[in-house]
Amino acid sequence: xxxxxxxxxxxxxxxxxxxxxxxxxxxxxxxxxxxxxxxxxxxxxxxxxxxxxxxxxxxxxxxxxxxxxxxxxxxxxxxxxxxxxxxxxxxxxxxxxxxxxxxxxxxxxxxxxxxxxxxxxxxxxxxxxxxxxxxxxxxxxxxxxxxxxxxxxxxxxxxxxxxxxxxxxxxxxxxxxxxxxxxxxxxxxxxxxxxxxxxxxxxxxxxxxxxxxxxxxxxxxxxxxxxxxxxxxxxxxxxxxxxxxxxxxxxxxxxxxxxxxxxxxxxxxxxxxxxxxxxxxxxxxxxxxxxxxxxxxxxxxxxxxxxxxxxxxxxxxxxxxxxxxxxxxxxxxxxxxxxxxxxxxxxxxxxxxxxxxxxxxxxxxxxxxxxxxxxxxxxxxxx
Numbered sequence: 500x501x502x503x504x505x506x507x508x509x510x511x512x513x514x515x516x517x518x519x520x521x522x523x524x525x526x527x528x529x530x531x532x533x534x535x536x537x538x539x540x541x542x543x544x545x546x547x548x549x550x551x552x553x554x555x556x557x558x559x560x561x562x563x564x565x566x567x568x569x570x571x572x573x574x575x576x577x578x579x580x581x582x583x584x585x586x587x588x589x590x591x592x593x594x595x596x597x598x599x600x601x602x603x604x605x606x607x608x609x610x611x612x613x614x615x616x617x618x619x620x621x622x623x624x625x626x627x628x629x630x631x632x633x634x635x636x637x638x639x640x641x642x643x644x645x646x647x648x649x650x651x652x653x654x655x656x657x658x659x660x661x662x663x664x665x666x667x668x669x670x671x672x673x674x675x676x677x678x679x680x681x682x683x684x685x686x687x688x689x690x691x692x693x694x695x696x697x698x699x700x701x702x703x704x705x706x707x708x709x710x711x712x713x714x715x716x717x718x719x720x721x722x723x724x725x726x727x728x729x730x731x732x733x734x735x736x737x738x739x740x741x742x743x744x745x746x747x748x749x750x751x752x753x754x755x756x757x758x759x760x761x762x763x764x765x766x767x768x769x770x771x772x773x774x775x776x777x778x779x780x781x782x783x784x785x786x787x788x789x790x791x792x793x794x795x796x797x798x799x800x801x802x803x804x805x806x807x808x809x810x811x812x813x814x815x816x817x818x819x820x821x822x823x824x825x826x827x828x829x830x831x832x833x834x835x836x837x838x839x840x841x842x843x844x845x846x847x848x849x850x851x852x853x854x855x856x857x858x859x860x861x862x863x864x865x866x867x868x869x870x871x872x873x874x875x876x877x878x879x880x881x882x
Contacts, residue, residue: 519804525847525863526800526807529818531832536582537850537858540568540590543600545852547796548841549614551606552650555845557586559614560852561601566590567616569628570858572843583860587631595633597622602643602793608650615658617643623660625672635675640664645794648672649693657715659701661688661794667703669715683711683721689749689794694774696757702774704748709741710762712777723777725762727770744768750795754806754821755844761808761821763797765789769810771821782824788812796839800847809849811837816851816861832859 541562549559550572558570567589574581589596599619607613613634617623619642625635641663648658656672667681667688686706694700700722701713711721725743732740744764752761753774760774769787771780787810789795797810799821806821809830816830816837835854842849849861 516804519802522800522847523803523805526803527827528863528865529828529830529847529849529861530864531830532860532862534580535574535860535862537570537860538582538585539856540585540588541566541856544835544838544854544856545858546601546793547603547839548850548852548858549605550841550843550850551611552608553611555843557606557611558583558841558850558858559604559606560858561604561616561618562856563600563854564591565597565599565601565618565620567597567601567604567626589626589631593631595624595631597624603645603647605646605648608648608652615646615648617646617660619643621662623658623670635672637670637677639668644687644689645691647691647693649698650695652693652698654698655715659691659693659703661691661703661705663687665705665707667691667701667713679715681711681713681715681721683724684709686747689747690751692751692753692760694757695753695755696774700757700774702751702753702760704743704751704762706747706749708744708746708748708764710743710748710751710760710772712760712774725760725770725772725777725779727779729779743770743772747792749789749791749793750797750810752797752799752808754799755801759821761797761799763787763789763795763810765791769808769819780822782822784808784819784824785826787817791838796841798840798842798849800842801844802847809840809842809851811840811851811853813837814853816840816849830861832861833857 543563547561560568597618603617621639623637624633645661658670660668665684669679671678684705690704704710710725713721724741744766746765748764750763760772767786769784771782800807808819814833818827833853837853840851852858
């Protein structure tokens with residue numbers, strides 16, 4: 500680390516290189532933080548979490564009990580041991596609560612005054628954070644598995660929605676109506692993700708083993724379908740032609756720069772694709788256990804070099820090298836299956852939620868160079 504500081508001071512390296520090196524070191528030292536608890540509110544498993552990017556302070560969670568919780572991640576007590584408190588809850592006593600399991604929650608990318616949730620009660624709700632009342636409710640004919648708002652869009656306010664219906668629904672925040680459908684899948688749509696690079700590019704994953712990439716400005720079908728065999732028909736059986744996986748595809752995640760797309764399937768495989776060409780990069784992550792019948796929420800680090808992938812794997816979170824496929828470590832701490840995880844890029848921390856009703860915080864462990872003693876909460880270096 501001293502060499503990076505000297506190189507930065509003398510102008511040999513750009514400051515971003517030092518930041519990436521430190522971010523990488525911090526991610527590689529992630530451990531369960533026994534001094535930071537997240538208040539336990541949910542009475543059933545936690546399916547989804549999301550951290551807002553405006554302040555990086557508030558976290559949403561949605562559970563199988565239909566409850567939605569907003570947590571304050573700030574250490575207001577300034578004590579070494581603290582609990583991230585729930586600041587507000589849409590609980591079972593609320594007349595607006597989802598009747599069944601909440602599958603996805605997401606902050607509005609440009610303002611913490613609004614967030615969106617979707618549920619097995621066949622609705623997607625747009626919430627006012629101040630009043631905790633829905634400003635808009637979209638009704639669907641089947642279970643809603645997922646939704647996603649573009650993190651960068653300025654020219655549209657579309658929410659992509661995946662349901663039991665093979666058609667991908669596009670809902671407009673501005674008009675409050677469903678304005679378009681994308682047809683091509685032959686099974687339930689389990690995951691949808693907008694590109695963080697191009698605001699009109701959308702990826703969708705289905706139980707039909709396919710991942711389709713769309714330009715929503717086009718009236719025709721998808722731009723392309725991901726093919727695990729890269730067009731080599733000699734390696735593909737008749738059933739696996741133009742399929743991304745040999746089972747249901749239930750997870751999607753773009754890298755922060757939008758250049759690559761990760762997919763997860765119930766064939767216990769994870770694949771990395773060039774998002775521009777649809778080429779399978781053939782990175783081998785080995786067996787990535789995936790028994791979920793719904794969507795799996797995994798995440799990629801940001802600001803590191805190289806980058807890492809965090810994937811729920813049984814009661815643990817598996818951490819892989821993005822481009823090498825190497826299993827770096829298994830983060831163990833949950834008592835039951837993990838269903839979701841979210842990376843906090845401001846502090847290089849990870850939060851994970853599981854069927855044990857717990858949200859755990861994984862933080863970088865800072866050690867004095869001459870001892871094995873853990874240092875103070877690493878957030879203090881960023882404040």
